[in-house]
Amino acid sequence: MSNNKVVEIQKLLKQFPVGGDFFTALSDINFELEKAEFTGLVGPSGSGKTTLLNIIGGLDSPTKGTINVLGMELGSASHNERAFLRKTKMGFIFQSYNLLPVYTVFENVELPLILNKVESKERKRLVTQAVEWVGLSDKIDSRPAQLSGGECQRTAIARAIVHEPALILADEPTANLDAKNSHQIMNIMVRLNKELNTSFIFATHDEKIMAYLRRIVHLEDGQIVKDEIIENPEMGAI
Amino acid sequence: MFRFVLKGILRDRSRSLFPIIVVSLIVALVIFNRGFLVGSMNGMFKDTAVISSGHVKVMTHAYQKESQLMPNDLALMDVDEILKDLEIKYPNYFWSPKISFAGLLDLPDEHGDTKSQGPVMAYGVDFLSSNSRQFELWELEKRIVLGRMIKDPTDALVGHKLADKLGLSLGDQVTYIGTTMNNAFTTFNFTVVGTFNLGMGPLDKQMMLVDIEGARMALDMDNAASEILGFMHDLYYNDDASIEIRNEFNTFHSDTTDLFRSSMIALRDANQMGTMIDLVDWSVFIILGIFLFIAMIVLWNMGIMSGLRRYGEIGVRLAMGETKGQVYRSLILESTIIGTIGTIIGTCIGLPLTYYVQAVGIDYSAAFENLNSTTMIMSSVFYTQVTPDLYYIGIIPGVLATVFGTMLAGRAIYKREMAQLFKELET
Ligand SMILES: Nc1ncnc2c1ncn2[C@@H]1O[C@H](COP(=O)(O)OP(=O)(O)O)[C@@H](O)[C@H]1O
Ligand SMILES: [Mg+2]
Numbered sequence: 001m002s003n004n005k006v007v008e009i010q011k012l013l014k015q016f017p018v019g020g021d022f023f024t025a026l027s028d029i030n031f032e033l034e035k036a037e038f039t040g041l042v043g044p045s046g047s048g049k050t051t052l053l054n055i056i057g058g059l060d061s062p063t064k065g066t067i068n069v070l071g072m073e074l075g076s077a078s079h080n081e082r083a084f085l086r087k088t089k090m091g092f093i094f095q096s097y098n099l100l101p102v103y104t105v106f107e108n109v110e111l112p113l114i115l116n117k118v119e120s121k122e123r124k125r126l127v128t129q130a131v132e133w134v135g136l137s138d139k140i141d142s143r144p145a146q147l148s149g150g151e152c153q154r155t156a157i158a159r160a161i162v163h164e165p166a167l168i169l170a171d172e173p174t175a176n177l178d179a180k181n182s183h184q185i186m187n188i189m190v191r192l193n194k195e196l197n198t199s200f201i202f203a204t205h206d207e208k209i210m211a212y213l214r215r216i217v218h219l220e221d222g223q224i225v226k227d228e229i230i231e232n233p234e235m236g237a238i
Numbered sequence: 239m240f241r242f243v244l245k246g247i248l249r250d251r252s253r254s255l256f257p258i259i260v261v262s263l264i265v266a267l268v269i270f271n272r273g274f275l276v277g278s279m280n281g282m283f284k285d286t287a288v289i290s291s292g293h294v295k296v297m298t299h300a301y302q303k304e305s306q307l308m309p310n311d312l313a314l315m316d317v318d319e320i321l322k323d324l325e326i327k328y329p330n331y332f333w334s335p336k337i338s339f340a341g342l343l344d345l346p347d348e349h350g351d352t353k354s355q356g357p358v359m360a361y362g363v364d365f366l367s368s369n370s371r372q373f374e375l376w377e378l379e380k381r382i383v384l385g386r387m388i389k390d391p392t393d394a395l396v397g398h399k400l401a402d403k404l405g406l407s408l409g410d411q412v413t414y415i416g417t418t419m420n421n422a423f424t425t426f427n428f429t430v431v432g433t434f435n436l437g438m439g440p441l442d443k444q445m446m447l448v449d450i451e452g453a454r455m456a457l458d459m460d461n462a463a464s465e466i467l468g469f470m471h472d473l474y475y476n477d478d479a480s481i482e483i484r485n486e487f488n489t490f491h492s493d494t495t496d497l498f499r500s501s502m503i504a505l506r507d508a509n510q511m512g513t514m515i516d517l518v519d520w521s522v523f524i525i526l527g528i529f530l531f532i533a534m535i536v537l538w539n540m541g542i543m544s545g546l547r548r549y550g551e552i553g554v555r556l557a558m559g560e561t562k563g564q565v566y567r568s569l570i571l572e573s574t575i576i577g578t579i580g581t582i583i584g585t586c587i588g589l590p591l592t593y594y595v596q597a598v599g600i601d602y603s604a605a606f607e608n609l610n611s612t613t614m615i616m617s618s619v620f621y622t623q624v625t626p627d628l629y630y631i632g633i634i635p636g637v638l639a640t641v642f643g644t645m646l647a648g649r650a651i652y653k654r655e656m657a658q659l660f661k662e663l664e665t
Binding site: 057059079080083084085086087088090092094098100101102103107111112114115116159 | 239242245246249250253550551553554555556557558559560561562563564
């Protein structure tokens with residue numbers, strides 16, 4: 001595998017046990033992602049986007065097939081090895097933000113650094129910088145309950161990027177946001193992608209996001225039905 | 239990470255305040271309960287020990303077999319010798335001879351005819367010898383109703399109800415009518431110098447206390463005694479120690495051909511006492527068990543131990559690259575902190591309360607007024623007792639239950655597919 005490959009999936013099959021039977025959520029998935037890509041998994045609800053994203057993130061394991069993420073063969077990696085990969089090289093963004101309610105913006109963003117055992121002075125610098133990136137410096141000591149939806153998602157983005165991961169997985173990041181906030185969020189991510197060469201994979205069925213994507217992988221009923229490169233995305237991206 | 243966890247606990251009241259209150263209350267209750275049980279049982283043991291059984295007591299084997307008949311013809315002889323032996327061999331105990339006897343008490347009028355008469359149970363106790371602690375043991379200072387303490391072998395203290403019944407007044411000469419240890423008829427005059435209230439109905443109705451020398455004169459029992467009672471110097475009954483010396487003593491005096499060989503029994507050998515003692519021993523486990531259970535149920539429902547309320551947080555942390563083990567351990571750390579704080583607060587409440595009731599007592603006399611049990615000698619004021627274990631016993635329901643419960647509940651983290659935790663946080 002070349003150095004530029006961030007994700008490499010071959011013949012992936014994912015089945016969930018349902019009752020005594022199996023439900024096939026993903027089948028025959030072959031997929032590669034180069035460094036600094038800005039790619040969307042697009043498809044109707046239930047098409048398998050989240051499942052694929054979870055497998056790439058090492059949160060779920062494939063039934064069959066091989067998957068290599070950032071140089072780690074996930075199929076043979078232990079739970080702790082996968083956790084280590086997430087901790088050091090990945091960031092997650094969720095539809096429902098999933099901020100920890102009792103902690104401030106600063107503390108929420110700080111958590112990945114604590115987990116990575118970054119010392120406190122450096123933590124402060126990195127958190128301040130990430131919060132600045134997403135334009136929330138004035139809310140740095142607020143709790144999630146005091147923030148709007150857009151501000152929450154921007155905090156979540158800061159948390160996902162603070163340790164400068166190589167790959168960010170975003171599952172429907174704009175689903176709970178209005179148009180203005182959605183665009184703001186997407187612009188932040190485009191900028192990150194450009195300036196830090198961070199790779200992004202979105203799971204989405206939001207038209208607004210699609211305008212930013214440089215590659216769209218269409219999923220239907222657990223299969224990739226179309227993989228298109230967008231030469232000149234309408235909005236922002238290179 | 240520790241500070242991160244601590245901040246979370248301090249800010250989330252449902253995670254800290256309520257669990258800490260519950261743990262504190264439970265810890266305080268456990269401490270007080272234990273103190274109360276040990277205290278009331280010890281109070282009961284103490285009365286039983288003083289009045290009848292000692293912590294251990296020595297009798298002749300023959301006397302022991304028929305002791306409820308108070309067969310003084312089978313009494314111990316050469317008591318001074320035996321006492322000397324016991325003191326040397328068992329210096330952890332102090333020893334006091336006693337004569338139990340029954341008969342009639344007769345109050346004569348000025349012509350010497352019977353004015354009133356009734357059955358009497360009398361104890362000749364060694365009040366007057368110089369190093370005797372019997373005055374202290376019987377707590378006569380607070381139990382004498384009228385008159386004064388025995389100062390002379392012919393002085394007698396009479397139960398206040400018996401005094402009422404017979405119409406006795408201080409200074410009256412009363413005649414004991416009974417038999418000597420040689421089964422000869424005897425009469426002996428005592429002077430009523432006071433009345434007492436032991437707070438134990440049946441005893442106050444028929445009991446008389448005299449000095450052992452008076453009893454010896456009355457019953458012709460020179461240097462003899464029905465029993466020799468042994469007490470630990472701190473007056474607290476130590477069951478294990480008592481059993482040990484009882485066994486050792488009886489092994490030493492095992493000449494079965496000698497009916498008059500000395501024989502020792504422990505307080506637990508007196509009727510039903512063993513069961514009570516075992517109950518106290520078990521009480522700590524029973525109480526702890528019950529409260530442990532309550533603590534776990536309550537804490538579970540409050541969500542500190544149920545991950546349920548926190549699947550969202552757990553999912554995010556797993557996504558950020560914490561291992562399941564790290565999340566699990568941080569939940570346990572959290573419960574340890576909460577359990578420890580709760581235990582400290584609970585102990586700070588429960589211990590002073592127990593000390594207070596140890597000093598002041600709870601008076602149950604109203605409740606016992608109608609209770610006419612003769613088998614159980616029981617005081618109507620209960621005191622708690624602070625034992626050393628009360629200082630740390632709270633750890634069991636406080637810390638252990640909390641942590642153990644969290645450990646059980648937290649296993650859900652391992653049982654679930656990680657992606658499943660996410661599904662639950664998407665909703
Ligand atoms: N743990 C599971 N057990 C059974 N079925 C599942 C599970 N997770 C997802 N599925 C099913 O797999 C399909 C794909 O789900 P998902 O990846 O969440 O779709 P999407 O994110 O595209 O909406 C759905 O039909 C869903 O019901
Ligand atoms: Mg989805």
